[in-house]
Amino acid sequence: MTALEAVFWSAGMSRAELAEQTGFSRSKANTAASSLIARGMLDETGPQASSGGRRPETLTLSSSMGLLAGIDLGASSVDVALFSPDMTTLAHHAEPIEVSDGPGIVLSRVREILADLRQRCGVRSEQVIGIGMGVPGPVEFERGLLVAPPIMPGWEGFSIRDYLGEEYRAPVFIDNDVNVMAMGEMWRLHRELPNFLVVKIGTGIGCGIVCNHTIYRGANGSAGDVGHICVDPAGERCHCGNQGCVEVMAAGPAIARMGTEAAKAGKSAVLAQVLETQGRIRPEDVGQASRGGDVAANAIIKLSGKLIGQMLASVVNFFNPSHVFLCGGISHIGPLFLASIRQSIYQRSLPLSTRHLEIAYAPLGDRAGVIGCAAMALQETMRVRGVLP
Numbered sequence: 001m002t003a004l005e006a007v008f009w010s011a012g013m014s015r016a017e018l019a020e021q022t023g024f025s026r027s028k029a030n031t032a033a034s035s036l037i038a039r040g041m042l043d044e045t046g047p048q049a050s051s052g053g054r055r056p057e058t059l060t061l062s063s064s065m066g067l068l069a070g071i072d073l074g075a076s077s078v079d080v081a082l083f084s085p086d087m088t089t090l091a092h093h094a095e096p097i098e099v100s101d102g103p104g105i106v107l108s109r110v111r112e113i114l115a116d117l118r119q120r121c122g123v124r125s126e127q128v129i130g131i132g133m134g135v136p137g138p139v140e141f142e143r144g145l146l147v148a149p150p151i152m153p154g155w156e157g158f159s160i161r162d163y164l165g166e167e168y169r170a171p172v173f174i175d176n177d178v179n180v181m182a183m184g185e186m187w188r189l190h191r192e193l194p195n196f197l198v199v200k201i202g203t204g205i206g207c208g209i210v211c212n213h214t215i216y217r218g219a220n221g222s223a224g225d226v227g228h229i230c231v232d233p234a235g236e237r238c239h240c241g242n243q244g245c246v247e248v249m250a251a252g253p254a255i256a257r258m259g260t261e262a263a264k265a266g267k268s269a270v271l272a273q274v275l276e277t278q279g280r281i282r283p284e285d286v287g288q289a290s291r292g293g294d295v296a297a298n299a300i301i302k303l304s305g306k307l308i309g310q311m312l313a314s315v316v317n318f319f320n321p322s323h324v325f326l327c328g329g330i331s332h333i334g335p336l337f338l339a340s341i342r343q344s345i346y347q348r349s350l351p352l353s354t355r356h357l358e359i360a361y362a363p364l365g366d367r368a369g370v371i372g373c374a375a376m377a378l379q380e381t382m383r384v385r386g387v388l389p
Contacts, residue, residue: 014056061085066129070373102154132377134180144174182208184372202328259286268296287333309344327362
C-alpha cells in the first residue's frame with residue numbers, strides 16, 4: 001500500500017501510523033510524508049491526542065488535489081455528489097430518474113447535475129480528478145462497459161467513460177451498484193473488516209463482496225450476482241429465463257405480486273382496500289400492512305425473508321464472512337423481514353460459518369452508494385496513474 005492510499009483509508013493518521021501501515025521505516029515514512037506535503041497531496045491538519053510525548057500531527061489528503069465526483073444510478077433514481085479527497089461532502093443532489101429511458105437522456109441529466117454542483121462549489125471541470133459511477137447492472141470493470149443489463153435497455157456497449165470524457169479529463173470508473181455500496185462501507189470501516197458482504201434488496205437482489213480488504217469482482221465482473229441463485233426449481237420464471245431465482249421469488253416486485261394476489265383472493269382486507277384505492281399494491285404497502293399486524297402481509301414478508309436467507313446461507317457457508325450488511329429499499333420493509341432472514345441463515349448455515357457472524361442493516365444506508373463511487377474514483381485513479389497529478 002502506498003503512503004497516499006494508507007492516509008486515504010485511515011481518514012487521517014500520524015507519521016508513526018503511516019510507517020506501521022505501509023511497512024516503511026520511520027525515516028522513509030517521514031520522507032514520503034514530507035514529499036507528499038510539498039507536492040500538495042497531503043496536509044497536516046492538527047495534532048493528535050498525546051500518548052506521553054509530543055503530540056503527532058495528523059496527515060490527511062489535501063483539498064488542493066482537486067475534487068471527486070460520485071454518481072450512484074439506480075433503477076428509478078440518481079444520487080450525485082462532489083467530495084474533497086478526504087471524503088468530505090461538498091455538494092449533493094438526488095432526484096427520481098428512470099434508467100430505462102436510456103443513456104442519452106439519463107447521462108445528459110447527470111452532466112447537468114454535475115455542472116450545477118460544480119457551480120455551487122465554484123470549481124471548474126478540470127479540477128475534478130476522478131469520477132466514479134455505480135449502475136444497476138453487470139459491468140466488465142476494466143473496460144467500464146455494461147454487459148446485458150436486464151433493466152437497462154440501450155445501455156449495453158455504451159461508453160459512459162467516453163460520454164463523460166467529453167467534458168471531464170478525469171478518469172471515469174464504472175461498477176455495479178452493490179459493489180460501490182460495499183466500497184462505501186469499506187471506507188466507513190477504514191478497511192478494518194477484511195471479509196464481509198453487502199446485500200442490496202430492492203427491485204433485484206445483488207451482493208457486494210469484500211475479500212481480504214478488496215472488492216472481489218470475479219473473472220469477468222459478475223461476482224455477487226446472487227439474485228439468480230435458485231430457491232425453488234418450480235417457482236416463477238425469472239427475466240433471466242430460469243425458474244425460481246431468489247430475485248423473482250422474493251425481491252420487491254415479488255412482494256408486490258404476492259400482496260396483490262392476497263388482496264384479490266380475499267386474504268387481506270387491508271391490502272384489498274389499498275388495491276381498490278390506489279389501483280396497485282407496492283412492496284411498501286405490504287410492509288405497512290405487516291407492521292399493522294395483517295396476517296397475510298406477515299406471511300408474505302416472512303416468506304420473502306426466508307427465501308433470501310436460504311440463498312444467503314449458501315453464500316455464508318461458501319464465503320464465511322464476518323458480517324452481512326443489508327441495504328436497499330426493501331431491506332427496511334419491516335422487522336419481520338430482517339428476523340426471517342436471520343433465522344433462515346442461522347438455521348441453514350454450518351455452525352462454524354455463523355459462530356461470529358453479524359447480520360445487520362448497512363450503517364451508511366442509501367448514502368453508501370455515492371460515497372463508494374467517490375472512494376472508488378480515488379482508489380482507482382491512484383492505481384492507474386500511480387500518484388495523482
